[in-house]
Amino acid sequence: MRFHTRKWVKPEDLNPNGTLFGGRLLAWIDEEAALYTVIQLENSKIVTKYVSEINFMSSAKQGDIIEIGIDVVNFGKSSITLKCVARNTMTRETILTVDNIIMVNLDENGKPKPHGKTQIEFVRDRLK
Numbered sequence: 601m602r603f604h605t606r607k608w609v610k611p612e613d614l615n616p617n618g619t620l621f622g623g624r625l626l627a628w629i630d631e632e633a634a635l636y637t638v639i640q641l642e643n644s645k646i647v648t649k650y651v652s653e654i655n656f657m658s659s660a661k662q663g664d665i666i667e668i669g670i671d672v673v674n675f676g677k678s679s680i681t682l683k684c685v686a687r688n689t690m691t692r693e694t695i696l697t698v699d700n701i702i703m704v705n706l707d708e709n710g711k712p713k714p715h716g717k718t719q720i721e722f723v724r725d726r727l728k
Protein backbone atom coordinates (compact mmCIF):
# COMPACT_ATOMS: atom_id res chain seq x y z
CA MET A 601 0.00 0.00 0.00
CA ARG A 602 1.27 3.46 -0.90
CA PHE A 603 0.82 6.31 1.58
CA HIS A 604 0.46 9.41 -0.59
CA THR A 605 -1.07 11.88 1.83
CA ARG A 606 -0.02 13.36 5.14
CA LYS A 607 -2.20 15.47 7.45
CA TRP A 608 -1.17 17.46 10.50
CA VAL A 609 -3.65 17.28 13.39
CA LYS A 610 -4.53 20.86 14.32
CA PRO A 611 -6.76 22.30 17.11
CA GLU A 612 -9.78 22.51 14.75
CA ASP A 613 -9.50 18.75 14.06
CA LEU A 614 -10.08 17.71 17.68
CA ASN A 615 -13.18 16.38 19.41
CA PRO A 616 -14.22 17.57 22.91
CA ASN A 617 -11.97 14.87 24.42
CA GLY A 618 -8.95 16.51 22.78
CA THR A 619 -8.26 13.68 20.33
CA LEU A 620 -8.68 13.56 16.54
CA PHE A 621 -12.37 13.88 15.58
CA GLY A 622 -13.32 10.71 13.68
CA GLY A 623 -15.51 12.60 11.21
CA ARG A 624 -12.58 14.80 10.23
CA LEU A 625 -10.45 11.74 9.46
CA LEU A 626 -13.28 10.23 7.40
CA ALA A 627 -13.56 13.46 5.38
CA TRP A 628 -9.81 13.33 4.69
CA ILE A 629 -10.14 9.68 3.60
CA ASP A 630 -13.13 10.41 1.32
CA GLU A 631 -11.15 13.21 -0.35
CA GLU A 632 -8.11 10.96 -0.75
CA ALA A 633 -10.23 8.12 -2.19
CA ALA A 634 -11.89 10.57 -4.63
CA LEU A 635 -8.54 11.98 -5.82
CA TYR A 636 -7.06 8.49 -6.14
CA THR A 637 -10.08 7.43 -8.22
CA VAL A 638 -9.98 10.52 -10.45
CA ILE A 639 -6.34 9.79 -11.27
CA GLN A 640 -6.77 6.03 -11.77
CA LEU A 641 -9.96 6.27 -13.86
CA GLU A 642 -8.90 9.47 -15.66
CA ASN A 643 -12.34 10.98 -15.06
CA SER A 644 -13.21 13.78 -12.60
CA LYS A 645 -16.90 12.79 -12.51
CA ILE A 646 -16.88 10.08 -9.84
CA VAL A 647 -18.75 9.52 -6.58
CA THR A 648 -18.39 7.60 -3.37
CA LYS A 649 -21.07 4.89 -3.47
CA TYR A 650 -20.43 2.71 -0.44
CA VAL A 651 -18.12 2.55 2.56
CA SER A 652 -17.81 -0.68 4.57
CA GLU A 653 -17.20 -1.05 8.30
CA ILE A 654 -14.71 1.40 9.74
CA ASN A 655 -12.47 0.07 12.48
CA PHE A 656 -11.02 2.79 14.72
CA MET A 657 -8.05 1.09 16.40
CA SER A 658 -6.19 3.97 18.02
CA SER A 659 -6.38 7.73 18.21
CA ALA A 660 -4.20 10.75 17.51
CA LYS A 661 -3.59 14.00 19.30
CA GLN A 662 -2.81 17.59 18.37
CA GLY A 663 0.51 17.86 16.55
CA ASP A 664 0.52 14.27 15.33
CA ILE A 665 1.03 13.58 11.64
CA ILE A 666 -1.38 11.17 9.97
CA GLU A 667 -0.56 9.19 6.82
CA ILE A 668 -3.38 7.93 4.61
CA GLY A 669 -2.77 4.90 2.40
CA ILE A 670 -5.02 3.64 -0.39
CA ASP A 671 -4.89 0.45 -2.43
CA VAL A 672 -7.13 -1.07 -5.08
CA VAL A 673 -9.05 -4.20 -4.06
CA ASN A 674 -10.92 -4.65 -7.34
CA PHE A 675 -11.65 -3.00 -10.66
CA GLY A 676 -15.34 -3.47 -11.54
CA LYS A 677 -17.19 -2.35 -14.66
CA SER A 678 -18.16 1.17 -13.58
CA SER A 679 -16.80 0.87 -10.03
CA ILE A 680 -13.46 0.62 -8.32
CA THR A 681 -13.12 -0.89 -4.84
CA LEU A 682 -10.44 0.63 -2.61
CA LYS A 683 -9.14 -0.16 0.85
CA CYS A 684 -7.63 2.35 3.23
CA VAL A 685 -5.30 2.48 6.23
CA ALA A 686 -4.64 5.60 8.29
CA ARG A 687 -1.64 5.50 10.59
CA ASN A 688 0.28 7.75 12.95
CA THR A 689 3.65 8.66 11.42
CA MET A 690 5.37 9.10 14.77
CA THR A 691 4.14 5.99 16.57
CA ARG A 692 3.47 3.85 13.45
CA GLU A 693 0.23 2.80 15.15
CA THR A 694 -2.71 2.08 12.86
CA ILE A 695 -5.50 4.56 13.57
CA LEU A 696 -8.15 2.97 11.38
CA THR A 697 -8.77 0.57 8.55
CA VAL A 698 -11.55 0.55 5.93
CA ASP A 699 -11.80 -2.67 3.93
CA ASN A 700 -14.04 -1.51 1.07
CA ILE A 701 -14.66 1.94 -0.37
CA ILE A 702 -16.67 1.68 -3.58
CA MET A 703 -16.29 4.60 -5.98
CA VAL A 704 -18.38 4.81 -9.18
CA ASN A 705 -17.35 6.31 -12.51
CA LEU A 706 -20.13 8.51 -13.98
CA ASP A 707 -21.08 9.85 -17.39
CA GLU A 708 -22.15 13.45 -18.05
CA ASN A 709 -25.70 12.61 -16.88
CA GLY A 710 -24.55 11.20 -13.56
CA LYS A 711 -25.17 7.59 -14.59
CA PRO A 712 -22.64 4.76 -14.04
CA LYS A 713 -20.25 4.51 -16.99
CA PRO A 714 -17.75 1.68 -17.70
CA HIS A 715 -14.21 2.89 -17.02
CA GLY A 716 -12.35 0.20 -18.97
CA LYS A 717 -9.54 -0.05 -16.38
CA THR A 718 -8.25 -3.37 -15.08
CA GLN A 719 -5.07 -2.52 -13.19
CA ILE A 720 -3.32 0.26 -11.30
CA GLU A 721 -1.60 2.72 -13.61
CA PHE A 722 1.24 5.04 -12.72
CA VAL A 723 1.47 8.49 -14.31
CA ARG A 724 5.05 7.78 -15.44
CA ASP A 725 3.83 4.78 -17.50
CA ARG A 726 1.13 6.88 -19.18
CA LEU A 727 3.81 9.29 -20.39
CA LYS A 728 5.70 6.58 -22.31
Ligand SMILES: CCCCCCCCCCCCCCCC(=O)SCCNC(=O)CCNC(=O)[C@H](O)C(C)(C)COP(=O)(O)OP(=O)(O)OC[C@H]1O[C@@H](n2cnc3c(N)ncnc32)[C@H](O)[C@@H]1OP(=O)(O)O
Pocket residue numbers: 630631634635638639644645646647648649650675676677678679680702704706710711712
Ligand atom coordinates in the same frame (compact mmCIF):
# COMPACT_ATOMS: atom_id res chain seq x y z
C1 LIG B 1 -5.10 15.89 -11.11
C2 LIG B 1 -6.54 15.59 -10.76
C3 LIG B 1 -7.37 16.78 -10.44
C4 LIG B 1 -8.78 16.43 -10.15
C5 LIG B 1 -9.61 17.58 -9.78
C6 LIG B 1 -11.06 17.29 -9.81
C7 LIG B 1 -11.47 16.50 -8.65
C8 LIG B 1 -12.93 16.33 -8.70
C9 LIG B 1 -13.37 15.30 -7.75
C10 LIG B 1 -14.82 15.26 -7.76
C11 LIG B 1 -15.36 14.08 -7.04
C12 LIG B 1 -15.54 14.29 -5.63
C13 LIG B 1 -16.31 13.19 -4.99
C14 LIG B 1 -16.06 13.33 -3.56
C15 LIG B 1 -16.97 12.22 -2.83
C16 LIG B 1 -18.15 12.65 -2.81
O1 LIG B 1 -18.72 13.59 -2.08
S1 LIG B 1 -19.48 11.76 -3.65
C17 LIG B 1 -21.01 12.32 -3.01
C18 LIG B 1 -21.70 11.24 -2.24
N1 LIG B 1 -22.14 10.18 -3.13
C19 LIG B 1 -23.23 10.34 -3.93
O2 LIG B 1 -23.87 11.36 -3.96
C20 LIG B 1 -23.62 9.14 -4.77
C21 LIG B 1 -25.14 9.04 -4.88
N2 LIG B 1 -25.50 7.80 -5.58
C22 LIG B 1 -25.71 7.78 -6.92
O3 LIG B 1 -25.66 8.81 -7.59
C23 LIG B 1 -26.03 6.44 -7.53
O4 LIG B 1 -26.28 5.50 -6.51
C24 LIG B 1 -24.87 5.92 -8.44
C25 LIG B 1 -23.50 6.06 -7.75
C26 LIG B 1 -24.87 6.71 -9.74
C27 LIG B 1 -25.02 4.44 -8.73
O5 LIG B 1 -26.28 4.24 -9.24
P1 LIG B 1 -26.87 2.74 -9.27
O6 LIG B 1 -28.17 2.79 -9.97
O7 LIG B 1 -26.79 2.14 -7.90
O8 LIG B 1 -25.84 2.04 -10.21
P2 LIG B 1 -25.58 0.50 -10.42
O9 LIG B 1 -25.43 0.35 -11.90
O10 LIG B 1 -26.55 -0.38 -9.70
O11 LIG B 1 -24.16 0.29 -9.73
C28 LIG B 1 -23.02 0.92 -10.21
C29 LIG B 1 -21.83 0.21 -9.65
O12 LIG B 1 -21.80 0.38 -8.23
C30 LIG B 1 -21.80 -0.91 -7.60
N3 LIG B 1 -22.65 -0.81 -6.42
C31 LIG B 1 -23.85 -0.25 -6.35
N4 LIG B 1 -24.32 -0.35 -5.09
C32 LIG B 1 -23.37 -0.98 -4.37
C33 LIG B 1 -23.28 -1.37 -3.00
N5 LIG B 1 -24.25 -1.14 -2.12
N6 LIG B 1 -22.16 -2.01 -2.61
C34 LIG B 1 -21.18 -2.27 -3.48
N7 LIG B 1 -21.21 -1.91 -4.78
C35 LIG B 1 -22.31 -1.28 -5.22
C36 LIG B 1 -22.38 -1.87 -8.60
O13 LIG B 1 -21.95 -3.19 -8.36
C37 LIG B 1 -21.85 -1.30 -9.90
O14 LIG B 1 -20.49 -1.68 -10.06
P3 LIG B 1 -19.92 -2.28 -11.46
O15 LIG B 1 -20.41 -3.67 -11.57
O16 LIG B 1 -20.42 -1.40 -12.57
O17 LIG B 1 -18.44 -2.17 -11.32
